Amino acid sequence: xxxxxxxxxxxxxxxxxxxxxxxxxxxxxxxxxxxxxxxxxxxxxxxxxxxxxxxxxxxxxxxxxxxxxxxxxxxxxxxxxxxxxxxxxxxxxxxxxxxxxxxxxxxxxxxxxxxxxxxxxxxxxxxxxxxxxxxxxxxxxxxxxxxxxxxxxxxxxxxxxxxxxxxxxxxxxxxxxxxxx
Amino acid sequence: xxxxxxxxxxxxxxxxxxxxxxxxxxxxxxxxxxxxxxxxxxxxxxxxxxxxxxxxxxxxxxxxxxxxxxxxxxxxxxxxxxxxxxxxxxxxxxxxxxxxxxxxxxxxxxxxxxxxxxxxxxxxxxxxxxxxxxxxxxxxxxxxxxxxxxxxxxxxxxxxxxxxxxxxxxxxxxxxxxxxxxxxxxxxxxxxxxxxxxxxxxxxxxxxxxxxxxxxxxxxxxxxxxxxxxxxxxxxxxxxxxxxxxxxxxxxxxxxxxxxxxxxxxxxxxxxxxxxxxxxxxxxxxxxxxxxxxxxxxxxxxxxxxxxxxxxxxxxxxxxxxxxxxxxxxxxxxxxxxxxxxxxxxxxxxxxxxxxxxxxxxxxxxxxxxxxxxxxxxxxxxxxxxxxxxxxxxxxxxxxxxxxxxxxxxxxxxxxxxxxxxxxxxxxxxxxxxxxxxxxxxxxxxxxxxxxxxxxxxxxxxxxxxxxxxxxxxx
Numbered sequence: 001x002x003x004x005x006x007x008x009x010x011x012x013x014x015x016x017x018x019x020x021x022x023x024x025x026x027x028x029x030x031x032x033x034x035x036x037x038x039x040x041x042x043x044x045x046x047x048x049x050x051x052x053x054x055x056x057x058x059x060x061x062x063x064x065x066x067x068x069x070x071x072x073x074x075x076x077x078x079x080x081x082x083x084x085x086x087x088x089x090x091x092x093x094x095x096x097x098x099x100x101x102x103x104x105x106x107x108x109x110x111x112x113x114x115x116x117x118x119x120x121x122x123x124x125x126x127x128x129x130x131x132x133x134x135x136x137x138x139x140x141x142x143x144x145x146x147x148x149x150x151x152x153x154x155x156x157x158x159x160x161x162x163x164x165x166x167x168x169x170x171x172x173x174x175x176x177x178x179x180x181x
Numbered sequence: 182x183x184x185x186x187x188x189x190x191x192x193x194x195x196x197x198x199x200x201x202x203x204x205x206x207x208x209x210x211x212x213x214x215x216x217x218x219x220x221x222x223x224x225x226x227x228x229x230x231x232x233x234x235x236x237x238x239x240x241x242x243x244x245x246x247x248x249x250x251x252x253x254x255x256x257x258x259x260x261x262x263x264x265x266x267x268x269x270x271x272x273x274x275x276x277x278x279x280x281x282x283x284x285x286x287x288x289x290x291x292x293x294x295x296x297x298x299x300x301x302x303x304x305x306x307x308x309x310x311x312x313x314x315x316x317x318x319x320x321x322x323x324x325x326x327x328x329x330x331x332x333x334x335x336x337x338x339x340x341x342x343x344x345x346x347x348x349x350x351x352x353x354x355x356x357x358x359x360x361x362x363x364x365x366x367x368x369x370x371x372x373x374x375x376x377x378x379x380x381x382x383x384x385x386x387x388x389x390x391x392x393x394x395x396x397x398x399x400x401x402x403x404x405x406x407x408x409x410x411x412x413x414x415x416x417x418x419x420x421x422x423x424x425x426x427x428x429x430x431x432x433x434x435x436x437x438x439x440x441x442x443x444x445x446x447x448x449x450x451x452x453x454x455x456x457x458x459x460x461x462x463x464x465x466x467x468x469x470x471x472x473x474x475x476x477x478x479x480x481x482x483x484x485x486x487x488x489x490x491x492x493x494x495x496x497x498x499x500x501x502x503x504x505x506x507x508x509x510x511x512x513x514x515x516x517x518x519x520x521x522x523x524x525x526x527x528x529x530x531x532x533x534x535x536x537x538x539x540x541x542x543x544x545x546x547x548x549x550x551x552x553x554x555x556x557x558x559x560x561x562x563x564x565x566x567x568x569x570x571x572x573x574x575x576x577x578x579x580x581x582x583x584x585x586x587x588x589x590x591x592x593x594x595x596x597x598x599x600x601x602x603x604x605x606x607x608x609x610x611x612x613x614x615x616x617x618x619x620x621x622x623x624x625x626x627x628x629x630x631x632x633x634x635x636x637x638x639x640x641x642x643x644x645x646x647x648x649x650x651x652x653x654x655x656x
């Protein structure tokens with residue numbers, strides 16, 4: 001990679017050997033007061049949320065909102081179609097035949113909730129993302145195979161390249177590099 | 182010491198695998214050159230698919246008169262095949278959602294595979310309701326779309342519930358599958374060396390980095406989806422059974438239908454997963470991931486659900502007698518002894534008797550025997566739907582209108598053709614997508630747990646648990 005002076009630094013990326021080291025360095029980054037940092041692993045690591053001090057995901061609320069929306073759409077649609085717009089007497093059943101509407105109400109609630117869960121998750125994660133400076137690092141490709149990475153971003157208020165490198169060095173990083181935008 | 186002993190699970194991944202070797206084992210299949218045998222298999226599948234296209238083409242040209250339907254039997258192979266295919270799909274959701282909620286980590290080896298099967302099976306199922314309407318140009322009347330009659334669909338009808346249930350099921354299964362695929366597509370993106378793969382897998386992996394901030398939301402989404410898919414899968418076959426149970430036909434109008442259909446669906450779906458898994462793991466060398474332990478666990482599910490189905494068959498008979506309804510009693514006697522007795526006893530043999538062999542541990546772990554039974558079970562489940570649909574219609578209230586139903590060549594061609602659709606899709610899946618949920622299986626091997634590392638040196642220490650190897654007692 002070319003590391004010329006005129007390029008803007010994105011952050012410092014360090015590679016670690018295993019999930020244990022990555023969890024430890026996450027704790028270290030939190031304790032040192034960094035906030036714009038992240039860890040990367042090929043799979044979700046048990047206990048990483050606590051180590052990184054992550055707040056509870058807001059996704060549940062998004063899904064709840066979508067679920068309520070799906071429920072309301074279903075009831076409103078059926079009410080409009082079979083009570084208001086074109087009431088049809090079917091075997092003498094009431095126009096507002098609530099028990100018979102349960103299946104469709106349920107299905108649409110689930111459908112909209114699932115949309116909320118999937119698209120909400122991608123939204124919270126900021127995906128799809130067209131460009132990520134981390135992909136400039138050839139080594140970072142291992143993050144989806146067997147690599148464990150930690151990165152402190154240059155946006156962090158406390159960011160000082162030398163101190164960050166020292167922190168990673170101390171934590172036993174096997175490789176440290178600067179990543180440019 | 183307590184008299185109870187903790188018995189740990191046998192290792193989920195056999196052999197000496199680490200993260201990287203698992204990556205290679207799974208994604209090399211997608212990255213290497215297409216093998217010649219794949220083209221041959223694809224040719225076979227495409228030939229069958231053409232059969233379906235021809236059968237459907239002629240159906241649209243000529244009308245549903247080309248099928249074997251007659252006056253009392255207005256529902257024939259189309260609904261049988263629809264229910265059969267949808268049922269097969271249910272195993273995928275069971276494995277991906279219900280077993281996830283129960284923390285059954287062994288599901289990670291087969292969930293991707295089974296979910297793919299779900300999606301393709303639901304596609305095959307969806308073909309039948311779409312083409313059976315007769316006037317295909319009016320098929321949009323199924324949906325609440327404004328039409329020239331200014332009428333809306335009848336929301337009291339189970340057939341309409343079915344439209345919503347199956348389309349929701351397909352959409353949610355597809356989303357669930359895709360969410361699981363994103364990290365693995367990123368793995369292929371990062372391993373690919375050619376431009377086309379880099380770009381294609383790059384687009385579909387949405388820029389996934391493996392960030393733990395992302396994983397955190399991702400795991401939440403996965404859990405919520407599993408929680409949504411679980412009642413959904415139960416509702417889908419419940420609603421499919423309502424197609425029958427809400428009518429007034431003897432043999433259909435029973436409250437046992439929803440649970441019995443769901444059990445049957447899982448039963449046939451697991452059998453289909455086994456059929457595909459046994460072949461695929463041999464061809465693709467996946468025996469370290471899809472182990473005999475997985476096969477045994479699935480065989481236990483087959484045994485349980487098969488026994489539930491058997492219980493339902495017997496209970497139907499009992500209730501027919503206990504209800505005192507003449508027509509109910511007559512239809513069940515006719516099922517077992519009437520013109521379709523051959524189908525009834527084929528169903529009984531395949532579904533109730535054949536899985537009972539799995540009480541034997543030796544047979545549960547025998548690959549050849551499992552393969553044989555998995556096919557027998559699916560034949561049996563097809564006959565179950567045949568018996569339910571046809572016997573009740575052919576011999577209903579008025580003996581003077583009874584008639585015998587036989588399919589025509591077009592029924593057979595359409596059904597056989599859907600296998601072409603299924604296998605075409607499945608072969609494309611095997612070729613282009615990772616067939617094992619890599620990120621998930623990496624997370625369940627012992628190296629993934631930070632506790633399995635030494636505090637001081639950070640070196641990996643294999644967990645010290647005595648794992649009883651089930652194979653040790655035999656060859």
